[in-house]
Amino acid sequence: MEKIPWYQSAIVRQQIVMILVGLVGVFKISTDVDIDATVTAVLAGIAAVVPVFTLVARLIKANPPLTDTAAANEVRVQEELVAAKATEVPAGPSNEAGFVRASMLALLFTFGVVATVVITPGCAAIGVPQPKTFDQKLAYGYASVASTRDAATVYFRGELASAAALPDAEQRRVKEAAIKKDAINVQEQADNARDALDIARSMKDLDMQSADARLASALQILVALQQYLEKNP
Amino acid sequence: MSVVTALALLVQLGTQLSELARLISTAQSEGRDITEEELNTLVGKDDAARKRLQDLIDAIPDL
Numbered sequence: 001m002e003k004i005p006w007y008q009s010a011i012v013r014q015q016i017v018m019i020l021v022g023l024v025g026v027f028k029i030s031t032d033v034d035i036d037a038t039v040t041a042v043l044a045g046i047a048a049v050v051p052v053f054t055l056v057a058r059l060i061k062a063n064p065p066l067t068d069t070a071a072a073n074e075v076r077v078q079e080e081l082v083a084a085k086a087t088e089v090p091a092g093p094s095n096e097a098g099f100v101r102a103s104m105l106a107l108l109f110t111f112g113v114v115a116t117v118v119i120t121p122g123c124a125a126i127g128v129p130q131p132k133t134f135d136q137k138l139a140y141g142y143a144s145v146a147s148t149r150d151a152a153t154v155y156f157r158g159e160l161a162s163a164a165a166l167p168d169a170e171q172r173r174v175k176e177a178a179i180k181k182d183a184i185n186v187q188e189q190a191d192n193a194r195d196a197l198d199i200a201r202s203m204k205d206l207d208m209q210s211a212d213a214r215l216a217s218a219l220q221i222l223v224a225l226q227q228y229l230e231k232n233p
Numbered sequence: 234m235s236v237v238t239a240l241a242l243l244v245q246l247g248t249q250l251s252e253l254a255r256l257i258s259t260a261q262s263e264g265r266d267i268t269e270e271e272l273n274t275l276v277g278k279d280d281a282a283r284k285r286l287q288d289l290i291d292a293i294p295d296l
Contacts, residue, residue, distance in 0.1 A: 020247060129257045135267040136257055142275035143253045149282035153289055160293065173294075180293040187286050194279060201272070 011058050018051035141197045149190050156183045193221040
C-alpha cells in the first residue's frame with residue numbers, strides 16, 4: 001500500500017498546531033498562582049496532551065477506515081497515489097478531505113490569537129493580560145496588524161507555490177494574478193487598520209472619546225479582514 | 234507551502250504573543266502604562282511585516 005510522508009498529513013499538521021496552542025496556554029498561565037487560572041491551566045494541559053497521543057497513534061499505528069464511505073475513499077486515495085507516482089504529480093494533504101491545509105492552520109492560529117486577545121475578554125485564558133488602558137489596546141492593535149500581515153505573507157507564498165505546480169502556463173498566470181489581487185486587497189485593508197490605529201494614537205491627548213472610536217474602528221477592520229481571509233482559503 | 238514554513242510562522246506568532254504578554258504584564262506590574270517607545274517598537278514590527286508582504290506582491294508578475 002502506498003503512503004505519504006508524515007509532513008504531508010493534514011492530521012499530523014493539525015495535531016502539531018493543537019500541541020503548540022495548548023503549550024502556549026500552559027506555559028503562560030502557570031506563572032500565576034490563581035485558582036481560576038490553575039483550573040484553566042489543567043484544562044489547557046489536557047488540551048495539549050490529547051493531541052500528543054493522537055499524533056503518536058497517527059504516526060505508528062494503522063488507521064483503518066471506520067465507515068464504508070471512508071473505506072471507499074481509502075481505495076480511491078490509494079489509486080490516486082499510485083497514479084500520482086506514475087505521473088510525478090504531487091499528491092498529499094488534498095487527499096485527506098475535511099482537513100485544512102498548513103497555510104490555513106497558520107491563519108486560523110493567528111486569527112484565533114487576534115480574536116482572543118483583542119476582541120474578547122478571554123486574554124487570561126491564554127496567559128495574556130487583558131488590555132485595560134487605551135495604550136495597551138493600541139499595543140494589541142499594532143501587534144495584531146503585524147501578525148495579520150505575516151500570516152497573509154506565508155499564506156500567499158503557499159498559494160504561489162501551489163500555482164507554480166500547475167502544468168498549464170495560462171492557468172498559472174491567471175491564478176498568480178488572482179493571488180496578487182487578493183494579496184493587494186489584504187495589504188490595503190491592513191493599511192486601513194494601521195491608519196486608524198495611527199490616527200487614534202495621535203488623537204489620544206486631544207480627544208480621548210474620538211481616539212477610542214478610531215481604535216474601535218481599527219479593530220473592526222481587523223475583524224472584517226479576518227472574515228475575508230477565512231472565507232477565501 | 235512547506236510544513237516547516239508553517240511551523241516557523243507558528244513559532245514566530247507564539248514568540249510575538251509572548252513578547253506582547255510580557256510587555257503588558259511588565260507595565261501592569263509596575264503600575265504604569267505602555268510607553269511611547271514600546272509602541273514605536275510595535276509600529277516598527279508592523280512596518281517590517283508590511284514590507285515582507287509588499288515584497289511578495291511586487292514579486293508576482295502582472296497578468
